[in-house]
Amino acid sequence: MDKIIALSKRRGFIYQSSEIYGGIAGFWDYGPLGAELKKNIKEQWWRDIVQKRDDIVGIDASIIMNPKVWEASGHVEAFTDPLVECKICNKRFRYDHYKDILCKDGKKHEKENLSEPKIFNLLTEVFLGVTEPKQKAFLRGEITQGAFVNFINIIDSTRIKIPFGIAQIGKAFRNEITPGNYTYRSREFEQMEIEFFITPDNNESNKWFDYWKNERVNWYKSLGLNPDKLRFRKHDEDEKAHYAKEAVDIEYHAPFGWSEFEGIHNRGDWDLSRHNLKYKDPETNKEFIPFVIETSGGVDRSALFFLIDSYIQEDKREYLKLHPKLAPFKAAVFPLLANKPELINKAREIYKKLKQSYMVSWDERGNIGKRYAAQDEIGTPICITVDFDTLKDDSVTLRDRDTTKQERVKISEIEKSIDKILL
Numbered sequence: 001m002d003k004i005i006a007l008s009k010r011r012g013f014i015y016q017s018s019e020i021y022g023g024i025a026g027f028w029d030y031g032p033l034g035a036e037l038k039k040n041i042k043e044q045w046w047r048d049i050v051q052k053r054d055d056i057v058g059i060d061a062s063i064i065m066n067p068k069v070w071e072a073s074g075h076v077e078a079f080t081d082p083l084v085e086c087k088i089c090n091k092r093f094r095y096d097h098y099k100d101i102l103c104k105d106g107k108k109h110e111k112e113n114l115s116e117p118k119i120f121n122l123l124t125e126v127f128l129g130v131t132e133p134k135q136k137a138f139l140r141g142e143i144t145q146g147a148f149v150n151f152i153n154i155i156d157s158t159r160i161k162i163p164f165g166i167a168q169i170g171k172a173f174r175n176e177i178t179p180g181n182y183t184y185r186s187r188e189f190e191q192m193e194i195e196f197f198i199t200p201d202n203n204e205s206n207k208w209f210d211y212w213k214n215e216r217v218n219w220y221k222s223l224g225l226n227p228d229k230l231r232f233r234k235h236d237e238d239e240k241a242h243y244a245k246e247a248v249d250i251e252y253h254a255p256f257g258w259s260e261f262e263g264i265h266n267r268g269d270w271d272l273s274r275h276n277l278k279y280k281d282p283e284t285n286k287e288f289i290p291f292v293i294e295t296s297g298g299v300d301r302s303a304l305f306f307l308i309d310s311y312i313q314e315d316k317r318e319y320l321k322l323h324p325k326l327a328p329f330k331a332a333v334f335p336l337l338a339n340k341p342e343l344i345n346k347a348r349e350i351y352k353k354l355k356q357s358y359m360v361s362w363d364e365r366g367n368i369g370k371r372y373a374a375q376d377e378i379g380t381p382i383c384i385t386v387d388f389d390t391l392k393d394d395s396v397t398l399r400d401r402d403t404t405k406q407e408r409v410k411i412s413e414i415e416k417s418i419d420k421i422l423l
């Protein structure tokens with residue numbers, strides 16, 4: 001974990017928010033490479049969920065909504081965590097996390113030293129307007145509700161029919177009692193979610209629940225997450241969120257233990273009935289309240305686990321074996337020598353052309369070995385070197401990040417080679 005944190009800062013994946021003022025607990029900034037990684041995860045998700053399917057449409061709802069939404073959804077009443085204080089070290093944390101947080105003596109907390117749990121709402125309050133009294137509203141605690149409140153708008157404007165899904169990616173905010181484990185538990189984070197509407201029937205909901213469980217875990221595997229470090233964990237009865245009839249987490253075996261990064265929930269008809277919304281079957285004209293299967297993934301937790309999972313230290317080599325689709329740069333271009341204008345000019349020409357289609361890095365510092373190491377460290381799958389032969393035969397050396405093998409390729413074939421690894 002320490003190595004990932006150091007590398008993330010050094011190379012520009014993740015910085016502490018407002019670091020020059022001492023930071024602020026639970027908030028993080030993504031640097032140039034982290035922003036690319038997150039963007040790639042979101043783009044890949046959108047492509048697979050919205051672009052490639054006929055039964056899911058995408059939306060982008062607002063972060064602040066009418067506060068009545070959160071009353072109806074049950075969040076004002078039930079979106080809570082129990083807070084306790086340790087009588088010895090005075091630390092405050094979530095009651096269900098007490099075994100994970102260490103006391104003054106470095107030992108685990110004991111139940112008998114904790115105060116009575118106090119219930120604490122996770123919604124973050126904001127105040128709108130300039131004149132008193134200001135209007136109290138909330139930053140959304142989950143992006144989900146935007147899909148429900150637009151349910152009728154979406155059906156009317158798209159004519160989509162059940163079974164269908166509404167997909168969304170966006171920021172959510174939770175006043176977490178104990179943010180921690182790096183970006184894992186933040187107060188501001190991004191979610192990528194599908195609310196999938198089906199006929200209200202238990203067999204249907206079991207079928208779609210299993211379908212989405214498998215789809216989602218396979219998606220992470222297809223992007224390279226190690227299957228041995230993935231598992232499903234079913235929620236116990238007393239652990240389920242207030243809206244959930246059934247809940248399963250997809251967990252990753254992180255250095256800090258098995259940890260959820262996506263939840264699959266059967267929300268039944270909880271939300272639509274609380275918002276008083278119904279679906280009218282366009283063929284039979286029969287009205288009913290659909291059931292909803294939700295898949296709710298965290299962009300930040302996925303980014304963290306992709307980083308952790310791809311980190312490889314082998315002999316003297318350290319590299320990120322990120323799937324090329326997720327890697328911040330798809331290729332790096334080097335002139336063999338930095339003091340030969342003819343090499344630089346040729347390399348710049350190739351670099352500029354590739355940049356029209358891909359994120360590409362340029363490096364002319366140090367020797368080739370150092371440049372390879374620097375690109376390995378950030379997961380660039382292909383390095384392209386322009387040398388004296390390039391000037392004679394229009395070929396370059398392509399070096400593969402994972403195998404370190406090198407091959408000679410014509411300049412006209414470089415894009416084909418990059419496209420091949422992005423399939």
Ligand code: ATP
Binds near residue numbers: 142176189191261302
């Ligand atoms: P936890 O039990 O860890 O608090 P949760 O069960 O409350 O999480 P959900 O409400 O199911 O989480 O949210 C769906 C997803 O949103 C999570 O799987 C996670 O990826 C992401 N998420 C939730 N809370 C946070 C957070 N505080 N920081 C970063 N990501 C989060």
